Amino acid sequence: MKLYQGIGPNSYRVRIFMAEKGITLPMVDIDFFKGEHRAPDFLKLNSLGQIPVLALDDGTIITESVAICRYLEETHPEPPLFGTDAVSRAKVEMWNRRAELVIFTTIGNVALHTEDFFKDRLAQFPAFAETERKAAPTKWAWLDRELADGRPFLAGEHFSIADITAGVCGWLGEAFGMEIPDSLENVKRWNERVRSRPSWNA
Known part of the structure; x- marks a missing residue:
């Protein structure tokens, strides 16, 4: 391969x-x-x-x-990163899609509609990008509320691809000046947990 x-x-x-x-x-x-x-x-x-x-x-x-x-x-089924049974697999899929559709798309739209690199790929609308930039903190605030139950990872007790997707969203946001707000303690703790894993340096 x-x-x-x-x-x-x-x-x-x-x-x-x-x-x-x-x-x-x-x-x-x-x-x-x-x-x-x-x-x-x-x-x-x-x-x-x-x-x-x-x-x-x-x-x-x-x-x-x-x-x-x-x-x-x-x-390579071990360790499982897509869940281990019907419920956990569905929850991982749910949270991975939520991370993609709610957070990744918002941050990605800022890049797509502002960076010269993408100007030949689509018709850029800087005003839309600014709207998405302003919306990014509200997306993280939503996730902060979701994590208020104290679970360590997005889909529950175990690290999954959903955490990889959302963690990369945080990294991408930083690259475009959209850091996770410091006031969001639940997200900050989760983000630190993800970034402490050796895989983060891949």
Whole structure:
């Protein structure tokens, strides 16, 4: 197998996931700033020109970070990061989607609609980006209320891909000047717990 990856939140999610599993794979760094994601050979792997991409030994190509993580979960089931039974799997899926749709999307929209890097990818609306920037603290405040029950991780007692996704949201927010508000004690404790794991440095 080979992982095509680079700078960015989705590659980071997969690297953290791999580190939690103790998985090492050959990696090919794709440099967006050099346009390597638009090279013909790479577009044969992913026609959307996005990373990460997992190439299996039989030639099968898997794109999208969560899909890659699901494959790695199936092939390396310990420790489980998608839950262990029907209820825990559903809760992990729920919280991973919430992290993506509520927080990741909000922060990502700021980047998409302000950074020159994305100006050829979509019609940018800076006013929308500013609205999303202002909304980001309210998204974290929502999560703070959800974590007020004292559970250590998003989906319950065990670390999961939902914590990886939400943790990377915090990292991405910092990169664009949208830090988690200091007043949100529950989120801050959870964030410190996630960042204390060795996998955070993946």
